[in-house]
Amino acid sequence: MLPHDDVDYGTPKRASDQQVTLEIDGQAVTVPAGTSLMRAAIEAGVSVPKLCATDSLEPFGSCRLCLVEIEGRRGFPASCTTPAEAGMKVRTQSDKLQKLRHDVMELYISDHPLDCLTCAANGDCELQDMAGTVGLRNVRYGMEGKNHLGAAKDESNPYFTYDASKCIVCNRCVRACEETQGTFALTISGRGFDSRVSPGQDQAFMDSECVSCGACVQACPTGTLQDKSVVALGMPTKSVVTTCAYCGVGCGFKTEVKGEQVVRMTPWKDGQANDGHSCVKGRFAWGYATHKDRITKPMVRERITDPWREVSWDEAIAHAASEFKRIQARHGHDAVGGITSSRCTNEEAYLVQKLIRAAFGNNNVDTCARVCHSPTGYGLGQTFGTSAGTQTFKSVEQSDVIMVIGANPTDAHPVFASRMKKRLREGAKLIVVDPRRTDLVASPHVAADFHLQLRPGTNVALVTALAHVIVTEGLLDELFIAERCEDRSFRQWREFVARADNSPEATEAVTGVPAREVRGAARLYATGGNAAIYYGLGVTEHAQGSTMVMGIANLAMATGNVGREGVGVNPLRGQNNVQGSCDMGSFPHELPGYRHVSDSTVRAEFEAAWGVALSAEPGLRIPNMFDAALEGSFKGLYVQGEDIVQSDPNTQHVTEALSRLECLVVQDIFLNETAKYAHVFLPGSSFLEKDGTFTNAERRISRVRKVMKPLGGLADWEVTVKLAEALGYPMPYAHPSQVMDEIARLTPSFRGVSYAKLDKLGSVQWPCNEDTAEAGTPTMHVDGFVRGKGRFVITQYVATAEKVTRRFPLVLTTGRILSQYNVGAQTRRTDNNRWHDEDRLEIHPHDAEERGLREGDWVGITSRAGETVLRAVLSERMQPGVVYTTFHFPESGANVITTDSSDWATNCPEYKVTAVQVSKVAQPSEWQRGYEAFNRQQLDALERRGEAAAAEAALVMEK
Ligand code: SF4
Ligand code: SF4
Ligand code: SF4
Ligand code: FES
Numbered sequence: 011m012l013p014h015d016d017v018d019y020g021t022p023k024r025a026s027d028q029q030v031t032l033e034i035d036g037q038a039v040t041v042p043a044g045t046s047l048m049r050a051a052i053e054a055g056v057s058v059p060k061l062c063a064t065d066s067l068e069p070f071g072s073c074r075l076c077l078v079e080i081e082g083r084r085g086f087p088a089s090c091t092t093p094a095e096a097g098m099k100v101r102t103q104s105d106k107l108q109k110l111r112h113d114v115m116e117l118y119i120s121d122h123p124l125d126c127l128t129c130a131a132n133g134d135c136e137l138q139d140m141a142g143t144v145g146l147r148n149v150r151y152g153m154e155g156k157n158h159l160g161a162a163k164d165e166s167n168p169y170f171t172y173d174a175s176k177c178i179v180c181n182r183c184v185r186a187c188e189e190t191q192g193t194f195a196l197t198i199s200g201r202g203f204d205s206r207v208s209p210g211q212d213q214a215f216m217d218s219e220c221v222s223c224g225a226c227v228q229a230c231p232t233g234t235l236q237d238k239s240v241v242a243l244g245m246p247t248k249s250v251v252t253t254c255a256y257c258g259v260g261c262g263f264k265t266e267v268k269g270e271q272v273v274r275m276t277p278w279k280d281g282q283a284n285d286g287h288s289c290v291k292g293r294f295a296w297g298y299a300t301h302k303d304r305i306t307k308p309m310v311r312e313r314i315t316d317p318w319r320e321v322s323w324d325e326a327i328a329h330a331a332s333e334f335k336r337i338q339a340r341h342g343h344d345a346v347g348g349i350t351s352s353r354c355t356n357e358e359a360y361l362v363q364k365l366i367r368a369a370f371g372n373n374n375v376d377t378c379a380r381v382c383h384s385p386t387g388y389g390l391g392q393t394f395g396t397s398a399g400t401q402t403f404k405s406v407e408q409s410d411v412i413m414v415i416g417a418n419p420t421d422a423h424p425v426f427a428s429r430m431k432k433r434l435r436e437g438a439k440l441i442v443v444d445p446r447r448t449d450l451v452a453s454p455h456v457a458a459d460f461h462l463q464l465r466p467g468t469n470v471a472l473v474t475a476l477a478h479v480i481v482t483e484g485l486l487d488e489l490f491i492a493e494r495c496e497d498r499s500f501r502q503w504r505e506f507v508a509r510a511d512n513s514p515e516a517t518e519a520v521t522g523v524p525a526r527e528v529r530g531a532a533r534l535y536a537t538g539g540n541a542a543i544y545y546g547l548g549v550t551e552h553a554q555g556s557t558m559v560m561g562i563a564n565l566a567m568a569t570g571n572v573g574r575e576g577v578g579v580n581p582l583r584g585q586n587n588v589q590g591s592c593d594m595g596s597f598p599h600e601l602p603g604y605r606h607v608s609d610s611t612v613r614a615e616f617e618a619a620w621g622v623a624l625s626a627e628p629g630l631r632i633p634n635m636f637d638a639a640l641e642g643s644f645k646g647l648y649v650q651g652e653d654i655v656q657s658d659p660n661t662q663h664v665t666e667a668l669s670r671l672e673c674l675v676v677q678d679i680f681l682n683e684t685a686k687y688a689h690v691f692l693p694g695s696s697f698l699e700k701d702g703t704f705t706n707a708e709r710r711i712s713r714v715r716k717v718m719k720p721l722g723g724l725a726d727w728e729v730t731v732k733l734a735e736a737l738g739y740p741m742p743y744a745h746p747s748q749v750m751d752e753i754a755r756l757t758p759s760f761r762g763v764s765y766a767k768l769d770k771l772g773s774v775q776w777p778c779n780e781d782t783a784e785a786g787t788p789t790m791h792v793d794g795f796v797r798g799k800g801r802f803v804i805t806q807y808v809a810t811a812e813k814v815t816r817r818f819p820l821v822l823t824t825g826r827i828l829s830q831y832n833v834g835a836q837t838r839r840t841d842n843n844r845w846h847d848e849d850r851l852e853i854h855p856h857d858a859e860e861r862g863l864r865e866g867d868w869v870g871i872t873s874r875a876g877e878t879v880l881r882a883v884l885s886e887r888m889q890p891g892v893v894y895t896t897f898h899f900p901e902s903g904a905n906v907i908t909t910d911s912s913d914w915a916t917n918c919p920e921y922k923v924t925a926v927q928v929s930k931v932a933q934p935s936e937w938q939r940g941y942e943a944f945n946r947q948q949l950d951a952l953e954r955r956g957e958a959a960a961a962e963a964a965l966v967m968e969k
Contacts (some may be wrong), residue, residue, distance in 0.1 A: 024198030131233030260706025331736030347374025351651030355702025373629030389559025396798025408576030409716020410539030473561035487570030590705030693722030
């Protein structure tokens with residue numbers, strides 16, 4: 011059973027070494043010091059009426075419903091704000107208390123619409139419950155007096171409504187926005203009778219600072235803040251715990267359903283990655299799962315210029331298999347390969363790589379981590395010995411100094427950002443290393459102590475300069491280094507970073523960061539207490555991405571900031587299961603568990619289990635597959651849940667390569683950009699339609715649970731199984747749990763993982779095995795590094811080949827925005843478009859002025875690879891010389907202009923540095939107009955065929 015706890019204890023749990031024992035309604039109760047009387051009572055099974063208190067928020071003490079009597083004390087203190095003390099004797103029930111509570115409720119109800127039976131919150135309203143609890147049957151005060159019953163509704167937010175007539179001004183929403191989310195969008199405006207919740211003076215929610223995280227909706231005890239989906243569909247009847255399918259935070263959710271219809275996604279209170287919080291994507295943007303664009307019938311075509319032909323699953327699978335076999339017979343075993351998906355489950359990624367290795371007989375398998383965090387795998391593997399973050403998200407609550415490098419968590423990892431901001435509000439120091447002034451640099455009640463606003467592409471020079479200060483100013487943790495790290499590599503590194511040419515003063519001209527700032531940040535990181543580094547794609551997506559990851563690891567080892575709570579090196583991974591897809595052996599050189607294909611002992615284990623001989627030769631990486639396709643040796647590709655045309659750099663290169671393939675099989679929920687070059691389309695399934703697991707950025711393995719049947723009839727794992735069978739390699743699994751059992755048998759770090767354990771514990775962090783970590787491993791490298799001794803690596807800065815010139819004088823860098831997700835396939839099909847409906851080019855006003863650009867102008871962006879057109883946004887967040895865009899909309903063609911430049915070790919593309927020129931143009935580019943026309947034509951054709959098929963079916967029915 012899941013550790014599912016729906017009890018609301020009224021106030022947060024307190025941790026203390028000291029325990030206090032008191033008496034509540036005659037019952038002895040022992041709780042940690044600092045625990046409220048309310049929580050002590052509820053933990054002991056004594057219920058206390060409450061309205062303004064909830065256990066996710068600090069107590070506020072406004073509703074006066076939770077009053078108690080304490081022996082020897084006068085009055086009736088609020089149990090939510092009164093801490094338990096040793097020896098107290100507390101009464102929660104008496105005639106006097108009953109009368110007081112009754113009177114309080116009577117006042118609330120006298121100014122509340124009496125429409126419970128038709129209210130969307132009926133059955134899920136604490137006000138309704140409390141009226142029952144205090145036995146309120148009638149109200150003595152009439153509704154004809156002054157009241158709020160006619161107060162206007164705010165329907166501006168696409169996902170929730172604010173009905174002011176129902177508000178009891180309990181302040182829970184305001185506190186949720188401050189304490190949980192950290193946005194401070196809400197206030198209580200007015201006084202006394204006039205007080206009401208407000209998202210700003212005369213502002214609607216949509217025009218305010220609100221980021222639609224849903225925390226206020228979650229906290230509201232009445233129907234005032236209510237999900238529109240609940241208003242439309244009614245209260246759910248059942249809930250299933252699952253994991254968000256968007257970002258690498260991996261929030262736990264309760265999918266609340268009526269039959270197979272999703273009504274609401276509620277953040278799961280016991281979700282260990284999110285502790286009951288959410289962001290606008292996971293909480294509200296799930297409508298894509300049943301969007302009309304979903305393709306639910308398999309399709310084939312001979313040539314990519316032919317129209318699609320809908321066929322049965324059997325025909326589509328048989329066609330794909332025979333094509334792959336034909337290609338291998340004609341062009342050799344290595345002429346085919348596959349790409350696993352970081353959007354799919356661990357079990358599905360495992361099956362795809364197994365199919366490639368066992369059924370295709372080669373190692374031509376890769377994954378989208380190639381274009382995001384492959385340098386993390388390499389860099390942390392080289393230094394620490396394992397390719398993953400070192401901490402839990404919760405660990406940040408113990409950090410004194412937080413360094414965020416090349417990451418924008420408020421947009422890309424919002425729930426973690428809220429946790430981090432809470433710690434910053436408590437006093438932790440913040441260093442931000444980023445070319446842009448991101449929200450984290452200055453947001454309500456948070457300000458970076460240092461913002462090292464470096465030039466894109468100079469990360470390595472900066473990290474080495476930080477190390478220079480630590481070494482030359484005697485800030486090393488000598489004891490940690492002596493005990494935990496290699497002596498030889500440390501000495502070499504120390505000698506290297508101490509060189510004068512690595513000093514902040516010497517590198518200032520390269521990085522653009524004033525030397526005194528670098529020195530200040532280095533001192534703070536090294537001496538400020540527990541120091542943690544969080545980094546993102548602004549570190550990895552560079553020509554020296556792997557070098558930078560190793561530079562970060564060097565810093566952490568040099569200062570002893572590894573192996574305990576509050577410290578560590580933490581990649582903020584992008585996609586929900588990018589960690590998992592890497593763990594599952596999606597790289598061409600590694601079997602599951604990061605074991606090299608050339609290791610004959612490991613290979614023998616898999617050969618025995620899979621019953622085939624495996625190749626010892628690493629296969630092709632994604633960019634090598636494209637090159638091989640262009641040169642004619644690679645002819646067939648199976649792509650599961652990945653839109654390589656939109657997500658990979660240099661689109662022209664990618665599309666040219668794909669159009670040379672003889673068989674491209676795309677498995678996806680939508681007809682994505684890559685499908686335009688496909689010969690077989692296999693309908694994919696959303697996370698709501700299957701069972702499995704995702705592994706988040708903390709190495710946390712969490713269950714994904716099915717709530718509806720796959721719209722196309724088969725879950726993704728079943729499609730891979732069928733394809734393998736058609737290729738002559740049976741994969742007899744009846745359920746994804748059996749796949750996990752096989753993964754556990756063959757992968758040491760997963761040895762102790764099973765669905766039964768996940769159901770019992772909620773989630774576990776790998777390594778999880780019977781030897782050392784039966785319940786998983788929250789913190790890595792506690793007693794020693796996975797590789798034994800930590801290894802320092804020399805980080806020589808090498809300027810990228812992607813240079814600015816007179817022709818291309820600006821640097822384009824890319825990133826994400828909160829409301830959209832990655833290539834936008836899901837979020838673009840939701841109301842999240844209301845926040846961001848096109849990618850735009852952010853440009854510093856100075857650069858704009860030089861080019862005669864004004865806000866909203868169309869601007870042409872030209873790089874060495876291509877050109878596109880976006881609308882301009884003038885922004886002081888940019889530094890002069892640097893422009894920025896997101897890449898969520900295919901028509902914006904952000905990757906039409908990114909180049910082939912990539913990380914030296916892993917081929918991760920250098921998305922963060924593209925030399926460009928920007929100039930005013932009259933309209934979107936020819937490419938974009940062509941794109942729109944092509945898309946319209948494809949969708950129209952499908953729609954026409956759908957209509958024809960429906961008419962035909964109707965005719966058959968009539969007959
Ligand atoms: S909107 Fe809801 S949570 Fe906010 S004050 Fe009103 S009743 Fe309380
Ligand atoms: S949805 Fe989130 S950001 Fe918006 S007001 Fe509510 S708590 Fe604040
Ligand atoms: S933070 Fe990430 S995992 Fe959590 S709800 Fe948002 S998108 Fe989903
Ligand atoms: S619940 Fe304690 S005062 Fe409202």
